[in-house]
Amino acid sequence: MAQESVFLTRSVDAVQIPSGAPIQLAKDRPVVITQSLGGAYTLLYDSRCLVRLDAKDADAIGQASPVVGSPDQPTPGAHLDEEMVYNRLRQVFDPEIPVNIVDLGLIYDCQVLPREAGTFEVVVKMTLTAPGCGMGVVIAQDAQARIQQIPSVTEARVDLVWDPPWNPGMISEQGKMQLGLV
Numbered sequence: 001m002a003q004e005s006v007f008l009t010r011s012v013d014a015v016q017i018p019s020g021a022p023i024q025l026a027k028d029r030p031v032v033i034t035q036s037l038g039g040a041y042t043l044l045y046d047s048r049c050l051v052r053l054d055a056k057d058a059d060a061i062g063q064a065s066p067v068v069g070s071p072d073q074p075t076p077g078a079h080l081d082e083e084m085v086y087n088r089l090r091q092v093f094d095p096e097i098p099v100n101i102v103d104l105g106l107i108y109d110c111q112v113l114p115r116e117a118g119t120f121e122v123v124v125k126m127t128l129t130a131p132g133c134g135m136g137v138v139i140a141q142d143a144q145a146r147i148q149q150i151p152s153v154t155e156a157r158v159d160l161v162w163d164p165p166w167n168p169g170m171i172s173e174q175g176k177m178q179l180g181l182v
Helices: 055-061 082-089 136-148 173-178
Strands: 004-007 012-017 022-025 030-037 040-045 049-053 107-114 120-126 153-160
Touching: 012 040, 012 055, 022 040, 022 049, 040 055, 049 055, 082 107, 082 120, 082 136, 120 136, 136 153
Parallel strands: 120 153
Antiparallel strands: 004 030, 012 022, 012 049, 030 040, 040 049, 107 120
């Protein structure tokens, strides 16, 4: 997406990047949309502050809310495998890096655990590019919400882990191509 400057049509809550601290953006203030991936927006606010705006508030920047869906009802007896979970996780992005969390190499483990009546629990271990990143909880919540949209999932848990530490060598070839590293 090309960077686009717009004015906020209403006051709206957002999250500062990288601290993760809440911030309220004031109506009629200019923002620059720097990234629109995975149903969320990264904005430059007051020409100095990066913030993340949820899809539910897209109207405040003149955008239609992306269809990210709500959790589907569990479908007992449905098939579920790790690749289906990874496909959902590819819809989650670090707000500062235009690569999904799978190709960024942040997902360390994914377990699909059968539960009663043909439903599943999914447990994911993920890391961040830096342990001090305040956006970790937000990214983990995004990942959990995407997993919970899978019809046969009744429970999803995303745990942040720090071992082994993330390094750029963990980025997939696809991710490296998106970042212009190959």
